[in-house]
Each structure stands twice: as C-alpha cells, then as structure tokens.
Amino acid sequence: VSGPRSSGVPLAAALLLLAGCVQVVSRVRTGSLVPEERVRALRDGQTTRREVLDALGPPLVIVRHGQDTVRVPDVGLRRSGGTEVPATWFFDRFGGRDRLGAKAVVYYYREHELLTKGSGLAFQSGIIGSSEDEHREDRLWILIDGGTWLVRAHVHERDGPPPPPPPPDDASEEAPP
Amino acid sequence: MSPGRPSRTRRAGIAATAALLVAATGCVLPLGGKRSGRAFDAGGVGRIVPGTTTKAELFASFGAPMAVAGAGENVEVPAATVHHADEVGANGKWFGGGSWVQQGDAWLELFADRKALRDAHRVYYWSTTSDGGLVVIAVLVAIQRRSTSTRELWVLVDEATGIAEDVVYRER
Numbered sequence: 001v002s003g004p005r006s007s008g009v010p011l012a013a014a015l016l017l018l019a020g021c022v023q024v025v026s027r028v029r030t031g032s033l034v035p036e037e038r039v040r041a042l043r044d045g046q047t048t049r050r051e052v053l054d055a056l057g058p059p060l061v062i063v064r065h066g067q068d069t070v071r072v073p074d075v076g077l078r079r080s081g082g083t084e085v086p087a088t089w090f091f092d093r094f095g096g097r098d099r100l101g102a103k104a105v106v107y108y109y110r111e112h113e114l115l116t117k118g119s120g121l122a123f124q125s126g127i128i129g130s131s132e133d134e135h136r137e138d139r140l141w142i143l144i145d146g147g148t149w150l151v152r153a154h155v156h157e158r159d160g161p162p163p164p165p166p167p168p169d170d171a172s173e174e175a176p177p
Numbered sequence: 178m179s180p181g182r183p184s185r186t187r188r189a190g191i192a193a194t195a196a197l198l199v200a201a202t203g204c205v206l207p208l209g210g211k212r213s214g215r216a217f218d219a220g221g222v223g224r225i226v227p228g229t230t231t232k233a234e235l236f237a238s239f240g241a242p243m244a245v246a247g248a249g250e251n252v253e254v255p256a257a258t259v260h261h262a263d264e265v266g267a268n269g270k271w272f273g274g275g276s277w278v279q280q281g282d283a284w285l286e287l288f289a290d291r292k293a294l295r296d297a298h299r300v301y302y303w304s305t306t307s308d309g310g311l312v313v314i315a316v317l318v319a320i321q322r323r324s325t326s327t328r329e330l331w332v333l334v335d336e337a338t339g340i341a342e343d344v345v346y347r348e349r
Contacts, residue, residue: 026321
C-alpha cells in the first residue's frame with residue numbers, strides 16, 4: 001500500500017464516523033400572537049373601529065350590551081369547540097356593563113402560540129434528545145363606543161395570570177376561557 | 178522525502194481541502210409542508226369585484242366555503258391540521274380534525290362600517306393553513322425551523338342577489 005492511500009484511510013474512517021451522527025437543533029412554531037406593535041398602536045379615544053379591524057382582523061367574538069352569554073371558541077390552530085361565557089365577564093374588564101351604557105361594544109381577541117424547542121443527536125438508527133413546549137397566549141379586550149365607533153379603552157394580557165372566574169351569580173356557567 | 182509520499186504541508190492541505198469539501202456539502206432542504214383547509218390562490222382574491230362577482234364565480238375560484246355565517250348565528254368551522262414535534266422536532270404528530278364554533282357577528286363586523294348590513298347578508302369564509310419550514314444540514318449539525326402560516330378570506334354575499342359585495346383578505 002502506498003503512502004497517500006494509507007493516509008487517506010483514517011480520514012475516510014473519520015468522515016464516515018462523523019456522517020453517522022448529527023446534532024439536531026429544532027424550533028417549531030405553531031400559531032401566532034397579536035403583533036406587539038399593533039397593540040401599542042391602539043389609542044384610547046382616537047383609534048377607530050376600522051383601524052382596529054384592519055390591524056387585527058375580526059375579533060374572536062364581539063359582545064354587545066344586551067347579550068346574556070357568548071360562545072367563545074377555543075384558540076390556537078388546534079382549536080376545537082368552545083365555551084359559553086357570561087357576557088358580563090367581558091364588560092367587567094372595564095368596570096361593569098351597567099356603568100358603560102347601552103352603546104358599549106367589546107371586541108375580544110385571543111391568540112395562542114406553541115413554540116417547541118428541541119435538541120439532540122440523530123443517528124442513522126434514530127434520535128436521542130429532548131424537547132420542551134412553550135405555550136404563550138395573548139388576550140386583548142377592546143371597548144368601543146357604539147356611537148362614535150372609537151376605542152374607549154383596551155386591556156392586553158400576554159402570558160399573564162388566567163382570567164378571573166365568572167361573577168358569583170353566574171356560578172352555574174362554565175369557567176371562562 | 179521520498180517522491181511517492183506527499184510532504185507534511187501537502188498532507189495538511191489535503192486534509193483541509195477534504196474538511197472544506199465536507200463542510201461545503203451542507204445543504205438546505207425544505208420540510209414537507211402540510212396544508213389544511215381550502216387551498217386557494219391568493220391571486221384570485223384580486224379578481225373578486227364587489228357588486229359584480231357572483232356566488233357561482235366564488236365557488237369556481239375558491240371551491241365551497243369552509244363556513245357561511247350570518248347575523249346572530251354560530252357556525253361550525255373545520256379546525257386546521259398542524260404538526261406538533263415531540264422529539265427534537267424531527268419526529269412528531271399531526272393533529273387534525275374537529276371544529277370550532279364561530280360567531281357570525283364577529284365576521285360581519287369586518288364589513289359593518291362599509292355597508293348597511295341586511296338580513297340577507299352572509300359571510301363566506303375560506304382559509305388555508307400551511308405548515309412547513311427548512312432544515313439546514315452541515316457537517317455535524319442540523320438546524321430545523323418550522324412554522325405555520327394562515328391565509329383567510331371573508332366575502333360578504335347578499336343571498337337575495339347572489340352577488341359578492343365586499344371582501345377582506347388576511348395573511349398571518
């Protein structure tokens with residue numbers, strides 16, 4: 001065996017060894033949150049209904065003064081089903097329905113993002129590693145004056161504590177989403 | 178130095194070249210995207226002419242809508258199918274099926290300040306969700322990025338005339 005051939009053998013062996021093992025780093029995102037800059041652009045007393053709809057799309061639900069309950073869909077791309085929620089729950093964010101008047105309208109947005117981060121080693125025979133899920137959620141209540149159609153107030157929660165339970169007189173209802 | 182044996186410098190050069198060649202074999206592969214909902218051509222949205230386009234033309238362009246909703250109605254909308262990685266993103270499961278309940282009033286709100294809404298108005302809804310990404314493979318590392326994107330189309334139709342009166346399209 002000549003010199004050059006013998007020196008190539010360990011190199012080839014090393015390359016084969018390396019080819020059999022790859023470190024894998026992954027990042028998988030499902031769904032999306034409300035863009036932060038669009039929430040910051042909301043101006044109470046100035047932003048119009050049209051500007052809200054153009055920026056955020058249709059609300060998940062719209063709640064008007066006379067409604068008793070609202071069916072709120074589950075969120076995320078895998079959403080399935082929904083929950084019946086007392087309409088008062090939406091107005092309570094702004095001090096209660098009676099205080100707000102008959103023209104009060106609430107747009108409720110809720111978005112969910114699932115970020116899965118993983119790392120490990122991939123061999124030809126399989127993968128060893130781990131991954132973790134990170135759930136993030138946006139909840140946005142926008143109170144709109146049904147006369148002027150301007151935003152009166154808004155509340156934004158991201159990854160915050162879960163919403164409060166329904167008022168005691170609606171205790172028979174399911175928990176809000 | 179014998180004439181048949183490369184010098185130490187030359188051997189180092191061969192090794193470096195080999196390493197470079199291996200590194201250069203790194204590649205970028207698209208991850209097979211899965212699509213759910215109604216796959217529709219976004220270019221077709223621009224061909225909807227409010228006040229002119231008929232329901233039949235909407236069906237011809239986009240297929241049957243995924244849902245049709247009017248004022249005071251709650252309608253079932255098929256849920257998207259998405260991928261959920263369970264092991265470093267390389268393996269995973271597809272979750273699909275099911276449906277969610279959509280409030281028709283929320284969709285009608287898109288058009289409420291542009292049209293005087295009537296009882297005959299319905300919102301026709303199409304959406305398509307794509308799941309895909311890229312994997313970059315180098316010598317010792319593979320980096321995967323995958324995400325979902327959704328296109329949604331709402332068309333306000335007057336059921337009395339069968340004419341599309343307004344349209345909203347959104348990508349996210």
